[in-house]
Amino acid sequence: MTTTPSATVDALSFPALPGALDTPRVVVDLARVERNIARLQGEMDRRGIAVRPHTKTHKSVSVARLQLEAGARGITVGTLGEAEVFAAAGLTDMFVAYPVWADAAKGARIRALHEAVASFSVGVDSVAGAERLGVAVAGGRRPLRILVEIDPGLHRTGVGSPDAAAEVALAAKTAGLEVAGIFSHGGHGYRPGGTADAGADEVRTLTAAAAALRSEGFDTPTISAGSTPTMLSAAAGAVTEMRAGTYAYGDRQQWVLGAIPAEGCAVAVAATVVSVADGRLVVDAGAKMLTKDRADWLTGFGAFPAYPDLVIDRLNDYHGVVTIPPGASAPVIGEVVAIVPNHICPVIDLVDSVVVVAADGSVADWPVDARGRSG
């Protein structure tokens, strides 16, 4: 099944690109980023729910600071490498939303982070994982805080039942860890029409797990949910914290899902048309820039706000191939075009820096501080 945005969805837009870009480059519109951040923060403030954005989307200390200044409680990271980058930058409150396996190398890194970061916590989804973490931080000056991961239906990581959640919490306590709460990720909401149900799954599953932990004497002050598709539907009931990430930058997938408005797409890849043929053109953004990330309900690998009839049909490493439908408007050779990628997170991870355009039109280069920190 493939999906084309319905007529009720606003057309994708992107601000004018700065001139003289040496393509391909990732371009970030700062006003849109700030608006995306303020929109979620305002809504969560109204609901009394803390925001802990996932920084794997932008991997940028500067953008994380914008989120904290807007009112975020702390940040979420997906790897110890990301945590180390943000810790080195002075951020003091972070949660590794991943069941890190604390072998010798990662155990030492967790211990160092736990000692350096004022508020540091890690996800766990198994008894063995909890025991490993306990060994890694044994003898530290305070217990390491963990959150037990619950599977809300994504069938990835996370325990599958409230009883299993309680079992992991008890093992963590025995291992000398502090059980600070529970968390879920409603990634099974990444399909058209699926977001509301996935958010409800998160709330329901977390509520049941919290009850199981309470019956074993655990407080679970943090009940953390979320993904960008479920950021509104999962921010309800017993949930105390929201961990959306992609919302800050937006992408084609979130736009099609209705998770962000069309003017919420804050990042595009600037590319140059390098070749044209009868009914076809090629841009200099390939799989090493746009990535081959494509949900099976989406057609193509990127959209052109200025040319709504075109998508990237095929990607090779440095070639993005577009088939031009008969009669469609298309750019000419040498033209620099903005392309909104399907999924922004892996795209950002490919580049060392992004071109940031501020509201006053000024242009700056911001590093992708945690690029490549995938472990």
Add this chain to the structure above:
Amino acid sequence: MTTTPSATVDALSFPALPGALDTPRVVVDLARVERNIARLQGEMDRRGIAVRPHTKTHKSVSVARLQLEAGARGITVGTLGEAEVFAAAGLTDMFVAYPVWADAAKGARIRALHEAVASFSVGVDSVAGAERLGVAVAGGRRPLRILVEIDPGLHRTGVGSPDAAAEVALAAKTAGLEVAGIFSHGGHGYRPGGTADAGADEVRTLTAAAAALRSEGFDTPTISAGSTPTMLSAAAGAVTEMRAGTYAYGDRQQWVLGAIPAEGCAVAVAATVVSVADGRLVVDAGAKMLTKDRADWLTGFGAFPAYPDLVIDRLNDYHGVVTIPPGASAPVIGEVVAIVPNHICPVIDLVDSVVVVAADGSVADWPVDARGRSG
């Protein structure tokens, strides 16, 4: 259509991983790389065809030097950024196999490369592109050499007819460029059973274009073809040069295509099993390590040589999800496993360095020198 390797294909293998890896890490077996390089060089030497390997696969100065020491004439690159890295390392013979659009920024970079590199040439597939290149290098101490790109049926870049090739060559000559030859890329051979025909397409199309150029007075000393699937079938007839790239490292796709032997897979991603559930496991190599590159004739996103019944079914940024078929052998939580990626080129581009294991068992860290140089 999905393809499983037939029983006649040797099972995928990978040497033992070094101990104490902080996963995920890319691991390179040097003996296999050297054998892959020697195998192609030996065959092309027998045929009297020059080897100009595409370095976008490894992006490594050290591996490029192994290829040159084995007898390669020079290297191929896909971007000016790659050319700049290899030029800075002292390599003196390189071809940019891409129709670079020489705007102000890229024009200045081409001019600098042309002046710094003893033998430097660039692809062209349009009159406008040739004119741009002529402007960029006007007044230089010697003419820039170009190769006209021919489309052998991939329908990506490249002119579509011998007449068009002659037209571009004439425009290049008028623009003050030296027409050094022609080239093609038989990427349409990336499907089971398609490689021999695609290679023949390259030979046929290049032969016709060379004739058209000769009738206009051009010599075309370089007739360059190739991809890893077509590296043998396109190395024939009038072809003088072979530009395969992936052959040096190998990957699951090339193995399924029969383009490399099973023991030709020289690179794997080492990952740790971080979560197990009934019928499922998750490794810490996700889309930001394995990439979502997957041909539609291939199932899954990576293979486990030690567990032949398993593939990576789903990828999120940091999660690789495996469904365990009933009764299949599977790794346990905490186990470090080798995963052979579908397509190695974009995987290498995600990491700053690789772990290289030499034949004597010694382990070194080699930088991915041209990582991220996508333009």
